[in-house]
Amino acid sequence: QVHLVQSGAEVKKPGSSVRVSCKASGGPFSNSSIAWVRQAPGQGLEWMGGIIPIFDTPHYAQRFQGRVTIIADEATNTAYMELNTLRSDDTAVYYCAGVRFGDLLRENWFDPWGPGTQVTVSS
Amino acid sequence: DIQMTQSPSSLSASVGDRVTITCRASQSISNFLNWYRKKPGKAPELLIYITSTLQSGVPPRFSGSGSGTNFTLTISSLQPEDFATYFCQQTFSSPLFTFGPGTKVDIK
Numbered sequence: 001q002v003h004l005v006q007s008g009a010e011v012k013k014p015g016s017s018v019r020v021s022c023k024a025s026g027g028p029f030s031n032s033s034i035a036w037v038r039q040a041p042g043q044g045l046e047w048m049g050g051i052i053p054i055f056d057t058p059h060y061a062q063r064f065q066g067r068v069t070i071i072a073d074e075a076t077n078t079a080y081m082e083l084n085t086l087r088s089d090d091t092a093v094y095y096c097a098g099v100r101f102g103d104l105l106r107e108n109w110f111d112p113w114g115p116g117t118q119v120t121v122s123s
Numbered sequence: 124d125i126q127m128t129q130s131p132s133s134l135s136a137s138v139g140d141r142v143t144i145t146c147r148a149s150q151s152i153s154n155f156l157n158w159y160r161k162k163p164g165k166a167p168e169l170l171i172y173i174t175s176t177l178q179s180g181v182p183p184r185f186s187g188s189g190s191g192t193n194f195t196l197t198i199s200s201l202q203p204e205d206f207a208t209y210f211c212q213q214t215f216s217s218p219l220f221t222f223g224p225g226t227k228v229d230i231k
Contacts, residue, residue, distance in 0.1 A: 035220070037167075045159070045167060045210050045222040052218045059218040062124070095166055102173055106155045108214040109172035116166055 002026050004096055004114035011120045017084045020117045022096030024077040033099035034079040035110055040092040052099055086121045093118050125149055125216050127223035135231040142198040144226045146211035151191045155215040158187055158196045162207045206230055
């Protein structure tokens with residue numbers, strides 16, 4: 001059974017950057033499809049972006065375009081999410097999740113999930 | 124962009140109650156709809172995918188239905204571990220995804 005292990009909590013200053021890693025362990029993670037989702041305090045789940053190799057390039061939610069970069073290193077079964085120009089409202093728990101596929105291209109679901117990484121942005 | 128709404132935003136229920144949560148899409152998403160349970164301090168858990176397929180290991184008290192723009196998640200008999208927040212997710216616009224705002228289920 002594949003498990004996703006994320007890097008540890010981070011405390012960052014406004015305007016800086018954070019990089020969160022997500023490593024698949026317990027088995028190979030086929031096709032390296034990963035999504036990143038965050039949950040700010042008292043808020044819902046927010047999809048930030050992800051990599052699905054069949055689409056060739058990463059895709060990002062519009063509100064994060066230009067500020068987030070997601071890459072996947074298939075050699076090490078590790079994905080990374082980097083968020084730049086941090087603001088206080090970027091304080092959140094950041095999750096990675098595997099993207100699974102059904103028979104149709106749009107049949108996607110997120111499983112498994114990493115345990116989450118707390119990122120706190122504070123001066 | 125496809126917008127997702129959920130109702131109610133919160134509800135109070137007792138153990139053993141039947142609970143129904145509704146999710147609506149701003150346009151037809153066929154059956155490309157998933158449900159997740161989120162407990163405080165824990166990662167989300169996949170419950171149901173493609174509207175009605177129960178994820179392996181998820182108890183059969185959970186069921187999903189719907190198509191087009193209207194979807195429901197039903198918990199036939201609420202258990203203590205079900206007090207949590209539930210989120211729907213559309214994948215029609217894959218590889219872009221959207222979650223609903225969530226429905227919090229707490230103890231009456």
